[in-house]
Every structure is written in structure tokens, then in C-alpha cells.
Amino acid sequence: MSDHQHEHDYDHSELSETELRVRALESILTEKGYVDPAALDVLIETYEKKVGPRNGARVVARAWSNPQFKAWLMRDANAAIASVGYAGRQGEHMTVVENTPERHNMVVCTLCSCYPWPVLGLPPVWYKSAPYRSRAVVDPRGVLRDFGVALPAQTEIRVWDSTSEVRYLVLPMRPAGTEGWSEEQLAELVTRDSMIGTGLPKKSDEIAR
Amino acid sequence: MNGVHDMGGMHGFGPVVPEQDxxxxHAAWERRAFALTLAMAMPGGWNLDMSRSARESLPPAEYLASSYYEIWIAALEKLMLERGLITPDEVAAGRVLHPAKKGARTLSPDDVANVLYRGAPTGREPSAPARFRIGDRVRTRNMHPATHTRLPRYVRGHVGEIELTHGCHVFADAHAAGRGEEPQWLYTVRFEGRELWGAGSDPRVSVSVDAWESYLEPA
Incomplete structure (x- = not known):
């Protein structure tokens, strides 16, 4: 209890110090004319409200519904994704990797935090953390267990370390029992983690249709 | 550089702990730190490879003890100090003490959507044919530059197979060092888990990195 309390207080004072530092920096940079605070607001709003994993879910749902779109997505991911409306920073060079019954794909950036922003938004804290970056390449099955995912032992695991400006998106397998579903319904099954490869899509009975 | 940012294969960091929803x-200052970092690239004139280099060259203990956006802010200060956009006494005082550097361009709110949509594509026209083809066996160089590189330690000196080619791309190592773009062919190289981690490794695991041509030699 006391340890926990101490840790909590420590975190709190660190946060305040950082908060003051960032605030001072913003006011210096604004006064010097290097930044326009209104532009900062637009940047924040973009990644807090507009760009996120629902984008990627729409791409995946379209690939599940439309074999021609899927073939295009696998061949020229940038063009196919742009046709759904997503492009730009941290998604300039997209490659889509497909899960099959034999092979499961998982994406990491061991060196920093490379992540396909236009389709997934900003990366979650765990993706940028030392535990994930250190273990994904040496013990991917163990990492999957941390996420509650157990794959058959014979399933091949393919890990993609994002060391260049190429960004990887996992195309998960379409869940059983979803024949005839609309793209909008299918998109509801697609989780962020299923597009990173640390999770699987929801099952057909996990959502209300 | 052989820094603590190069974490692939390290032990002891514990389990991955996902956060629901x-x-x-996670804090108001994180929003501002994120946006300041993106917005300052225009007046600052640095590229993404320089930003990454600044982050990973923080002192190792500081890097490991800092949260993600604390690293961003520390690196942003470093990049600005190096270029004289701000000065150490201004950082200490928390207010402006010297005139702004002349000629710096400012990101306007109206430009944000376009700048994000354009991004910063790194593909370039090749000036020479590719040295390797899909299926070729290659060995990554046993190299240890003290400066920025995108070849992680855990794959150095190992044999893998070219799985994808991505055309020519701006070479991160040169770009981070301010040497210009020096575009090179870029490949995805796949390694068997056992090649990287030894006989005890799961035989059904393989790992790839994206590697510029100069990282590789024929195997």
C-alpha cells in the first residue's frame, strides 16, 4: 500500500513538472512565431477525432466482401486504401499481409513506434512500450498469450519489424458465420489489435446485428 | 547506434499490458507535446530520421525512465537547441529572452490537412539496378555505426531471404546524419527464428526487417 501510494505521488509530481515544461515550451514557440496554436489544435483534433482504427476496419471489411478489392489491396495497398479515403503521413508506403489458417502475421517496430497512422490512428501505449518491442520478435507466442490469444502450435507466426517507412497492416481472417453480412456489419468485427496481429476479430455472435 | 532503443530480443521488461478502450x-500535455513535435518540423527544417536519431540518442537511463511523449519533448528541445531556434537560458527561464531565428516557416491551421495528406513519401527513382531479387539469400552486415541506423542488432550478421522489394528509398542512416537522401534499394528480409535465436527457438516463427541494400551482402 505505502509503496503504491509513493509511486502514485511520484508519478503525479513528474506529470506536473512535464506539464509545466510543455506549457512553457509552447508559449516560447508561439511568441517566437514558430508555431500557431490553432494549427496545434487542428493536429490534435485530427488524431483524436478523425483518424483511428475504424478507418482500417472499413478497409478490412471491404477486402472481406469484395475479392477484387482484396486482390488490389494485396497488390497495391496504397491505391486500394486511398480509394476508401485514407492516405498520408505514416502511411506513405503501405503493405498488407494476410492471415490464413496456416500463417498468422504480427507487426512491431522494435526501434521506435512506426505504425500505419492513416488506417489505425496513433499507436497505443503498449505498442510503443519496451515489453512489446523487446519480446514480439523473440517470443511472439508469449506476447499473444499476454493478449489472451492462443493459436494452434502448428500455426506459423510471421513477425514484421517496421524498420523503414514501409507500414504494415494485417488483414485478419473473416470470422465464420458472417455470410451475407454488409461491409458496415463486418467492420464492427474488426478490432485494432486484429490489424496489428496481437488479436483476432470478434466472433459473429459477439456483436448485436 | 547501439542504444537502448534497439530493444528487439531484450529480456526483463515484463509482460505486455494492454489498456482497455x-x-x-492520457493527459492534456501529451496532446500539446504531440502537436508541437509535428508542427515544429516545418520551421525547424529537420526530417523524421533526424527526429528518431535525437530520441534514441538521449542518455540510456533517461530514455528508459521516460514516457513516450516525454522522450518526444526532450528530443524536440534537443533539435531546437542544436539549431538555435531556442537557447538553453530560454529553456531554463521558461520564457523568450532572444529574438526568433529569421526565415522560419510556420504551419498554419489551413495547411495541416494538406501537410498530413501529402506525408513524406521516401520512394525515389532508382539510379542503378537492384542487386538482389526475391528469394536471394543474404547476410546482414556485422556493422555497429555510432550514428543512426535502422538495422537492429538482433539481425546483424545473420542469413535471411529476400521476401519483398520496395524500390529505392531515402536511406535513413544518411538522412539522419544530414548527408542528404542517398536513395538505395529497400528489401524485406525474412529470417528463421532459429537463425536469430538459436536451436531453442520456436521452429514456426520467422521475423523480417526492412533493410537497405548497403546493409546486405550475398550469402
């Missing part, structure tokens, strides 16, 4: 930011 995680928000994009």
Missing part, C-alpha cells in the same frame, strides 16, 4: 492521449 485506451484514449489517444
Amino acid at each position: 485506451e484514449p489517444p492521449f
